[in-house]
Amino acid sequence: MRRWRSAATALVAAVAACVAGCAAPAGSTGVAVRAHSAQEAGAAPSAPSAPSGTPGPSGPGTATPSVSASxxxxxSPKALGPGEGSLTVLAPRGYAEYGGYDPAVNWVKGFESESGCKVNLRYPPAPAExxxxxxxxxxxxxxxxxxxxxxxxxxxxxAPINTSLLTHYDDIPEWLRELRPAAPGDGAEHEVYGVPYLWGWYATxxxxxxxxxxxxxxxxEPGAVTLPDGPLSIADAALALRLTRPSLGVGDPFxxxxxxxxxAVALLAxxxxEHTYWEELIExxxxxxxxxxxxxxxxxYQQDLLRRAGRKVRAVQDGETTGWVDNWMLAARPASPNCAYRWLDWIGGKDAQRQAAEWTGLAPANEKACTGRAARVCYAYRxxxxxWLKKVRFAVRPSRACGEDGGxxxxxxxxxxxxDLVAG
Known part of the structure; x- marks a missing residue:
């Protein structure tokens, strides 16, 4: 039986086919990737025939999370208690694999065996959702x-996170830990709300x-250009304005x-x-x-994939660029906080992070994960x-509350x- 060992392997095969004569429809490899709204270019394999969650207990005694308006x-807990038996995890496809697409790609099973917490996975039907x-x-x-x-x-x-309960948190580089998942003024300055997981930056x-x-x-430049389909692509255009219109005084592109x-929107327009906008990595x-x-x-990482498929591509020296970090976060009032903390700790470990990086083609937060096939991924993201990383402007959700005066x-x-731009 033929098996994709990783999403990247499937992409190399697809690109090789394109070099010979690209006529396959987008996504025909079964590998889908979202363009982050920080998004950003992120990779997430798609499994059209896979179930939407890991089969798990849902009978009496299983905590049921709720959508909290509180x-x-x-x-934050001071210590962990016994696990609740299960937890519900919401993630893009490819971020929590249980073998539904490839039996060899499964970093959920080990967590369930070690923690006793069954993972009920929930995926958005489309990246933008x-x-x-x-x-x-x-x-x-x-x-x-x-x-x-x-x-x-x-x-x-x-909910704020007590990182002292996470044994792998200190394996994440300090510069990643210091990045906050919200804009200054939005309340994240003095608490930790996210544990970095997968991250990346854009190249031209x-x-x-x-x-x-x-x-x-x-x-x-004239000619066909393809850009990530997401509002935060505006930040890339804002960086370009530093060259074309320095009098605008663009600082933080977000x-x-x-x-x-x-x-920035006028520059994009x-x-x-001649512009197309991509949602899947294959595009x-x-x-x-x-x-x-x-x-x-x-x-x-796509430059590496294309070279391995025999296609010569070069990277434009941008000077500065934009990037993003996807964080694991807790619901405001999780129904299963003890299992949720165990999940955050597991997913930050080197083994789960290595598998996630190999599968998605995104950089792991834990540097110890840069072994095996993940080493190539880590190298691509420098x-x-x-x-170099000091030149990457990592995304936050744009907010009116910026700087001292807002505005x-x-x-x-x-x-x-x-x-309006894309529809125009």
Whole structure:
């Protein structure tokens, strides 16, 4: 029986097919990846025939989480008690694998065996529906991209985390731990609300000559360009404005004044007719491999995938770029807090993180996970290059409460402007 050992393996095969003559429909490998609204380019394998959750107990004695409207999150526990028997986890596909797509890809079973807590997985039906699902579906723990994480913190729908109960937390580099899942002023300054899990940053890849290209080339150069389909792609255009319109004074690309937001959207609109917007990782790969895209804004690991498939691609030197971190968070009042804490600890360990990185092609938060096939992933994201990582502007959900005086545009404005742009 043929088996994909990882999503990356499937993608290499798909790209090799594209080099020979790319005619397969997007997503035909069975591998889907969301474009974060920090999103960002993230990878998450799709299993169309897989069940939506791990089979688990739901009878008497099983705690049932609820969608909490409380403005008073539960206080952080001082110590853990006995597990409740089960927990509900909300995550993008590929972030918590139980063997439904490939029996060899399973880091949930080990947790269940060790903790005695059965995991009930819940996946959004489509990547863009993660935030909506988090509003209506009960859960204990959630793998939240920056746009979702920021809202949960601002609306007090996330519980602060006692990291002393997490044995692997100190294995996460300090710079990652110091990144907060919400914008300054949204309430996350003095508490820990998220445990970093998978992260990445954007690169601009081209099949042509990189001489003379820079961050603004995505929006100024003629030819087909593919960009991540999400409102936070506006931040990339804002970074480019530093080159094209320095008088605007863009600082944090995720904290834009109305004038700066107008200018970033106008830059995106200049060559709108030549732009396509990707939601699945296979799309920019097919575009670059098959010649449909001259430039692609995507994750750096794709350059490695394309090279392994025999396609020459080069990275444009952006100077600065945007990135994101997906965090594991707790519901404001989890029904199964003891199992939820055990899950956060397990998923931060090197073994689970290594498997997640190999499967998704995203960087693990735990540096000890950079072994085996995950070492190639870590290298692609320059995980130990602290000089480069200082140039990555990691996403937070845009908020009006920026700086000392506020006055920035919030995420709802970004969503509206992005929808109008893409629809136009």
């Amino acid at each position: 403005l008073s999150p539960s206080p 993660m935030d909506a699902m988090a509003r209506r579906v009960p859960y204990d723990a959630i793998a939240a991209p920056p746009d979702v994480a920021g809202r949960l913190v601002a609306e007090r729908r996330a 890849l081209t099949t042509g000559d990189v001489r003379g290209l820079d961050a603004a080339s995505l929006y100024k 904290a834009l004044t109305p004038d700066q937001l107008d200018a 200049e060559r709108r007719a 920019p790969l097919q575009g670059l491999a098959g010649g449909a895209a001259r430039l692609a804004r995507t994750v750096p 995980m130990t290059d602290t000089g 920035c545009t919030d995420y709802t404005e970004w969503v509206t402007r992005w929808r």
